[in-house]
Amino acid sequence: MATVVLKELTKRYANSDLLAVDAVSLDVKHGEFMVLLGPSGCGKSTTLRMIAGLESISAGDLLIDGKRVNAVPSKDRDIAMVFQSYALYPHMSVFDNLAFGLRRRDIAKNEIDRRVTSVAATLGLSELLKRKPHALSGGQRQRVALGRAIVRDPKVFLFDEPLSNLDAALRVGMRGELIKLHHRLGATMIYVTHDQVEAMTMGDRICIMNGGKVVQLGSPLDVYREPADTFVASFLGSPPTNLLSGTFNGSGLTVGTAHLPVARKGEGDKVILGIRPEDIRIDASAPHTCGEVLAVEPLGAETIVRFRLPAVAHDVLVRGPRSVVAKVGESVPLTFDLASAHLFDPVTTRRIA
């Protein structure tokens, strides 16, 4: 259990001016489950690898438990990492895979046996101890990778997209396992993923990254409800937030041909209205506008309807209850829940309101 603090951590690769990681600052508290979320190439894995010591730090400070560890080699940082590809030692049995790190640290043999067997039991690996990795299924290998980290009893756990190589059903199951594990161990965990569902369900806090920079940091619901910019708004949530261009005029906001009672904010007349599919209702009582149905996706528990709004460039997605019935081509009245909507500056993409 430890704190991890990143101060303006930067990574520049030798033959380019591009900053893979740009002045990332982050403070992970004791026992917190911190998720680094972002699209491919946003720098989250690089950041994690810098914390692990597998990549050198170009600038900035990395502190583990208050101690600056920039120059400390990986093996001395008291961290354990679960790799995306599991990285099990192919020529060793499951038992040896789990025991290897401990043997390298001169821990007494019976202590090693004790820890390995107990961790194996927790993860349901007891019967597989003699097998080699190639004789294990994906899920089993993943658990061995996990076990290898747990058995080390490190200060910090690092996860590099550990669930992305698993099939969907297994992924859901493992997500639950990891959450339970976190509660049981109470350890500090830093978890990298591009899957926003994982981030929302597992993280105590989410750090959203894009283009090497930290875009927003906060608890899952905070980030969901108050996105810092259009990127976060569209990245979190499925289906993504509708982003509509609008213009302020005298009485309110004009979006397409719809006229919305929104107070003017920010400079300039142009603005981007962000509204989530669940915040638009099919409601004839006091509609803001009418939309033409383009497609209906009944998902069982709910229905997603795709609309074309007059004079609006992009399709608008609306999430409705399963009772929704609409035909393609129909014109349907829509009401916006403007209290939950956001306004974004069209140039900086940051949220204004």
Add this chain to the structure above:
Amino acid sequence: MISRAFLFIVVAVYTAFAAGPFLWVATMSLRTTSEISLDHYAWPETLHWEKFPQAWFNSNYSVYFENSLLVVISAVIVLTLVGAMAAHCFARYRFRINRLLYFVIFSAIIFPPQITIIALFQTLVQYGLYNSLIGLTLVYIAVQLPLTVYILESFFARIPADLFDAARIDGYPEWHIFWKVSLPIALPAIATTVILNTILLWNEFLYAVVLITDEAKRTLPLGIQRFMGDQLEDVGMIATGLMIAIIPVVIIYIFFSEKLIQGMTAGAVK
């Protein structure tokens, strides 16, 4: 942690060790024998380029070179075609004796040449193919066939079945599929075997020395060996002769080094 500098030195020394002898021959090829006797390791003062035409015309190198060229090119062409056909068949058709037949050909890679060479000698003499370039070419094809089939078969096997199924559904006959689907896709592997076989056969000595004794039919390796025997002390001319033998290989290597390295090492990485 061993320092980078030390490793670099080790590497540099080994490079001198590996490439040094060739450099030495190259320099000697441009010096006259008398110059060489004075100092074996000096850099050539004047570059005696005339030694090359000398070796070529006066010492029959042109004959040896042409013979080698003829034999190697013909052998490689036929070998590649025949080998590709067999490899394609092994890789793409399922029939009960497939693996058995493949093993029969593949196992020949281990055979020591002695087990075939005496009888080959007898056979070629019997059919009047002794001391003939045709006879040697045929033998060369047989000698390199197992390796060629081995390399090509594993490549053909990796081509996705969908391509063949699509061609079949389109009604293409089997030969057409081989010619228009398998071969073009396997071109990299074929190029590799061509380069590999060319170099191996260009350098081949044992079969040549047994099956050819006629001066006019000698291949380059035989020619060099005879040269060495004839003029043991004419180091300068021998060196020039060696360069004539080495240069084609070097040229192929310069252009195809990656391919060549890949091809020769392909079977070895597990």
Add this chain to the structure above:
Amino acid sequence: MARALPLLSAERQPWGAIIAFLLPAFTIYTALTAYPVFRTLWNSFHTVLPRKEEFIGLANYVTLAQDEIFWRSVKNTFIWACASPLAEVSIALLLALALYAKIPGMRFFRIAWFTPVLMSYVVVGIIWVWIYNYDWGAANAILRALGLERFVQAWIGDPKIALPSLIFITTWMWTGFNMVVLLAALHSLPSEVIEAAELDNCGWGAKLWHIIIPLVKPTLLNLLVLSFIGKMKIFDLVWITTKGGPLWSTETVSTYTYKRAFEWTSFDLGYPSTIAAVWFVIVLVAVLTLTWLFRQRDRLEY
């Protein structure tokens, strides 16, 4: 690697095509490989003279069992086939590890080290005869230049060191090849596994011993077997340098067979065929034994 064989309806195979594809290869194979093997075996039970063949049963084999030169040549060949691979592969491993540590100019070195393998044994043989020349060869010249006069030898003229001198040549030739293969194998190792080892408190030495070498073991063994097979066949090099001398110290089975067949007082091809047949069996047994010894018990999948 899955074998992608097409699924044709039922077992209706295009036999015409199959036969057409295989015929040329098998014709050549049968005529020039299979048939000669059997003919050589046939020969071994006969005295085979230019105009006469006479059946003599196992007489050749009995003679062979007592043929001192043959057994000497077998011993020489085996020494060669065991010593050279070990030297070639271990030196190659060290060099590959050195390059693996990312020395600049790697591509150039790789190409330079591979060169000896491309040259004809004839060319290599002549060059090394010169290097080993007592008076002016590079070997002795260097020794003299370093003040190590007393180590100057007649490298291929002295029966006691001729064989090691030749083994040195094949090591020189093939180390570069093995090095290139090992380098490729090292680069194909999954980097995350090695990183995991780093996190598991492994320094360079530990990583090498516990992780890297075990993972390239299949390739190492493979190279040893390939090299072994190659040395069992060796002829060209010996023929150019020492022709089996001095005093049969470098006589290999291949040179001895050649001499008995084509450079002996009698023209009998039966006896050399016997040598070939016995050698064939010896080689096969040796290779099968090695392969069995080195077989991988589990697939090292990664």
